[in-house]
Amino acid sequence: MAQSPDPEIEFRQEDEGQIEIGQGDRYVEENEVSHDSSDEIYNNEDGGDIMGGTEDWEEYISHFEICAELGHWKESEKVLALAASLRGPARTFYISLSSEEKRSYNALIRQLGQRFGSTRQQSRWLLSRLESRKRLTREPIAALAYDLRQMSQRAYVNLDSRAQKALALNQLYKCILLEMKCRCYDRECQTVAQAVEIIERYEAIMGDQGRKLTVRGVFSH
Secondary structure (H helix, E strand, O other): OOOOOOHHHHHHHHHHOOOEEOOOOEEOHHHEEEOOOOOOEEEOOOOOOOEOOOOOHHHHHHHHHHHHHHHOOOHHHHHHHHHHOEOHHHHHHHHHOOHHHHHOHHHHHHHHHHHHOOHHHHHHHHHHHHHHOOOOOOOOHHHHHHHHHHHHHHHOOOOOHHHHHHHHHHHHHOOOOHHHHHHHHHOOOOOHHHHHHHHHHHHHHHOHHHHHHHOOOOOOO
């Protein structure tokens, strides 16, 4: 084959040999990703940003969406690319999601936004977790109470400790039967610790049967 007299054509022929096309991935030298049929190239200088949970979520997803638009990524490609970028707490949170949420791009970014977005979004997420918290089967009441106190402190950071404890106690009452709640009211329990003492005493007398009566549901992530 005769050598092309056009140096630009010769250069492009050599450059094409550096491109490997794999399953769902396109690798171009120096992270250059072609985003349309023209010769324009989008150069991802960051080499693939990661989301660890401490970064600014709004800034990160904005940059990600621009990359996806320039690369003409399909929904399935965006889901995989976003999932692959998660590290640390963000990765742990991703693992806890349902299969449906992992497969849907819109559902995935909604969940990540609620968890790692602005302070207001995080507060709503923590409040939702607190309100949906139920006692696990055979879970000690003290363990449930401790978790509720911790969640109340995180969900209501702007309130004083007395208000946080009152909210935790109110949520604890939602996890037990009315009979046990009335017992705590009769003893005028003001704190979670006082209520736990009453419930533990009752369960010690009733045994496993008493424990089963106080379990109203199972909390799931």
